Amino acid sequence: MKSYEVNFDGLVGPTHNYGGLSYGNVASQSNSQQSSNPKEAALQGLAKMKALMDMGFQQGVLAPQERPDVAALRRLGFSGTDAQVIERAAKEAMPLLVASCSASSMWVANAATVSPSADTADGRVHFTAANLNCKYHRSIEHPTTSHVLGAMFANQQHFAHHAALPAVAQFGDEGAANHTRFCREYGEAGVEFFVFGRSAFDNRFAAPQKYPARQTLEASQAVARLHGLRDEGVVYAQQNPNVIDQGVFHNDVIAVGNGEVLFYHEDAFLETDKMLAELQGKLAKVGGNFQSVCVPRSAVTVDDAVRSYLFNSQLLSRADGSMLLIVPQECQANERVWAYLQSLTSSGGLIREVKVFDLKQSMQNGGGPACLRLRVALNETELAAVNPGVIMTAPLYGSLTAWVEKHYRDRLSETDLADPQLLLECRTALDELTQILKLGAVYPFQIN
Numbered sequence: 258m259k260s261y262e263v264n265f266d267g268l269v270g271p272t273h274n275y276g277g278l279s280y281g282n283v284a285s286q287s288n289s290q291q292s293s294n295p296k297e298a299a300l301q302g303l304a305k306m307k308a309l310m311d312m313g314f315q316q317g318v319l320a321p322q323e324r325p326d327v328a329a330l331r332r333l334g335f336s337g338t339d340a341q342v343i344e345r346a347a348k349e350a351m352p353l354l355v356a357s358c359s360a361s362s363m364w365v366a367n368a369a370t371v372s373p374s375a376d377t378a379d380g381r382v383h384f385t386a387a388n389l390n391c392k393y394h395r396s397i398e399h400p401t402t403s404h405v406l407g408a409m410f411a412n413q414q415h416f417a418h419h420a421a422l423p424a425v426a427q428f429g430d431e432g433a434a435n436h437t438r439f440c441r442e443y444g445e446a447g448v449e450f451f452v453f454g455r456s457a458f459d460n461r462f463a464a465p466q467k468y469p470a471r472q473t474l475e476a477s478q479a480v481a482r483l484h485g486l487r488d489e490g491v492v493y494a495q496q497n498p499n500v501i502d503q504g505v506f507h508n509d510v511i512a513v514g515n516g517e518v519l520f521y522h523e524d525a526f527l528e529t530d531k532m533l534a535e536l537q538g539k540l541a542k543v544g545g546n547f548q549s550v551c552v553p554r555s556a557v558t559v560d561d562a563v564r565s566y567l568f569n570s571q572l573l574s575r576a577d578g579s580m581l582l583i584v585p586q587e588c589q590a591n592e593r594v595w596a597y598l599q600s601l602t603s604s605g606g607l608i609r610e611v612k613v614f615d616l617k618q619s620m621q622n623g624g625g626p627a628c629l630r631l632r633v634a635l636n637e638t639e640l641a642a643v644n645p646g647v648i649m650t651a652p653l654y655g656s657l658t659a660w661v662e663k664h665y666r667d668r669l670s671e672t673d674l675a676d677p678q679l680l681l682e683c684r685t686a687l688d689e690l691t692q693i694l695k696l697g698a699v700y701p702f703q704i705n
């Protein structure tokens with residue numbers, strides 16, 4: 258049976274703004290307080306989805322969340338009408354209003370960890386929503402993420418959903434940003450690769466000194482158990498704590514994998530040789546030929562990687578077996594990175610082509626092409642069981658661009674977040690969106 262990697266991209270929400278909310282994420286911190294352009298952000302994301310669809314890849318879309326999150330503000334003690342809740346938060350605790358307005362759910366690589374049916378004990382595709390426990394503004398995403406994923410992958414014969422792990426630092430889970438899967442064919446058993454930043458209970462593992470390690474080993478192990486993965490089909494590796502301290506807050510800022518290939522920076526991991534040998538051995542057991550492409554620090558420094566987001570690229574398999582890298586335009590702007598990419602594609606290896614996208618609005622908050630997509634490997638039967646409303650088509654692209662043009666502002670600054678009119682605009686837009694994507698009621702304002 259045919260099988261595919263389907264990229265579901267996060268649609269940027271109408272409150273996209275630069276809140277400076279992510280300590281340890283260099284772009285988020287350095288662009289704090291700048292005014293944003295939500296309309297441009299959403300259109301840039303849609304253009305990438307359309308381009309991938311036009312190239313023949315399977316493409317889907319994941320809906321944004323209701324923001325400002327008035328219910329979250331109520332849980333923090335703000336009361337009255339919705340407008341009063343926003344007004345009071347703006348007056349008494351602006352950082353909390355900013356956090357409750359973040360459109361951070363656009364980075365759907367952090368929405369969940371997904372294991373394809375060929376890897377799981379019960380033969381279903383498993384999803385665990387990420388608790389994103391390291392940052393308050395992200396920790397409020399998972400309940401709606403679960404509703405949206407449930408509406409997209411509703412068929413219980415094929416899809417199994419797990420609630421987010423316990424909401425404590427020991428189980429900090431950032432979803433697919435720290436998870437990669439290697440396989441020969443998407444529909445065949447593969448090796449799932451979990452990268453953690455620290456261990457919560459075992460002090461033999463080093464931890465970063467400056468910035469937080471968001472993903473714990475214990476969270477990764479819990480997800481592997483929930484999904485019913487075989488020990489032989491799992492590899493755990495530790496991210497180098499020094500690179501976390503240089504701004505590599507997720508593994509997908511320093512490595513990307515697909516098919517049988519891992520593309521990574523020389524400084525990305527600890528005990529790299531042991532890890533590569535384990536990946537090679539385990540993939541060989543399921544018939545695969547593991548290959549790795551190491552980018553040396555002499556060609557591209559960790560700082561270059563963090564600024565250009567070279568590794569936050571999408572590594573896509575083409576029909577002829579070669580691979581394509583989707584990179585943000587910041588890679589072209591960095592001389593060393595661009596020179597490296599030229600030599601990579603002309604070296605006769607598997608990665609033959611690079612395509613550049615303008616995702617500046619998202620990049621300024623630390624979200625590149627790979628952050629914006631959640632990969633779900635599906636066979637033909639499973640793909641047919643996905644809610645068809647969320648699969649990208651030319652007409653859907655047309656409806657979504659028209660929807661963005663109609664509802665989104667082209668400028669948003671911190672003071673605008675206090676405008677109660679923004680909440681009404683967002684709810685009106687999202688209500689219409691659930692009809693376009695045929696999701697049913699998924700948002701708090703629709704359910705309560």
Ligand code: SUG
Nearest residue numbers: 276277278279285364366434507628
């Ligand atoms: O969690 N930025 C996100 C970026 C997530 C990128 N995702 C992956 N690497 N997969 C984060 O740090 C910034 C929001 C702000 O500051 O307004 C933010 O949440």
